Amino acid sequence: MSEKKISSAVIKRLPRYYRYLSELLENGMDRISSQELSRKMHVTASQIRQDFNNFGGFGQQGYGYNVEVLRGEIGKILGLDQKYHVIILGAGNLGRALANYGGFAKRGFIVSGIFDIDREKVGQKISNIEVLDMSKLKDFVADNTVDIAALTLPKGKAPEVAKELAELGVCAFWNFAATDLNLPEGVAVENVHLAESLMRLSYNIVNLHKD
């Protein structure tokens, strides 16, 4: 089943399912029907069944899905059954926010290094991790497993640092800089372009009362 090409729209929706199933589990719910999940998530039940059918349907038996099993299956598809070592480039407010957010570690994303060029920040500890000078980046990547680099650098800096890291073998980038990285094939990039997100919001404000 993993050989079948899944549409990116389905993939985009999977983390939301995972989030809801995690909450259900925290609230002690064992089983859920697609109808109930549909009501909670404000998605049609047929959409849910269609999405899940891409992965064989996750065996809905009797009354609905087993929440823990379903969460586990979706987690596996999302690669959450592995650990990822994350370095953060840039120890500004955004870098700090990422380093301090406990939810990432819970899902297997472990921050193992934080880098900055600012002498005032180098040597500080964030979430028990010492901020290292950018000049140490190359050696760090050579000596440690780095699965993901989170870039909270200025847009003028991010592409060159990403290129250097990709050449050193880092193959996944979580990019918060307001620019495209233009990295070679075989590298995964997830962009979080906050300014673009804000523009979509202003579009929606302007168009709220047009219908």
Added chain:
Amino acid sequence: MSEKKISSAVIKRLPRYYRYLSELLENGMDRISSQELSRKMHVTASQIRQDFNNFGGFGQQGYGYNVEVLRGEIGKILGLDQKYHVIILGAGNLGRALANYGGFAKRGFIVSGIFDIDREKVGQKISNIEVLDMSKLKDFVADNTVDIAALTLPKGKAPEVAKELAELGVCAFWNFAATDLNLPEGVAVENVHLAESLMRLSYNIVNLHKD
């Protein structure tokens, strides 16, 4: 033309065009053809023309588009010809990052208030704006124009604060909390779910070498 229903996929792409056109303008470029824009943005020229045709095509004449005019037109569609007053709920690292980012003000998004419940943060200044106690929120919204509320609150708190703000007339939310807000119709919500973004990245890492 503004009466025509534009697909959300096109709307999602507009901010990226806006970003590229802003950069071209900063670099002193007056005109650009769809072919050149296509090369820069790694999007097909026919995609660009199709997207622009939703808005009447933006009158490509002679050699390509006038960059400044095109940027202005797209900016108008995105509602960037107006100013927006933004309040930030939560003065943690993420709230600070948003308040300090100069790029937002440049596009007309003006942070006019920051709120927190933490006594250590209340009274501090971020980007020259004093952090106010959450108890002052209601009066602030009554006395000031608030177009957008950015929520950097814990997920357990965000929905109730959003509901309260919506009842006070705030009709746009930029939500960073890892939960859905479930607000009534007539309210615009733009979610930035960082944990979900990270899961899409891990999915891509796992599937990088499968093709």
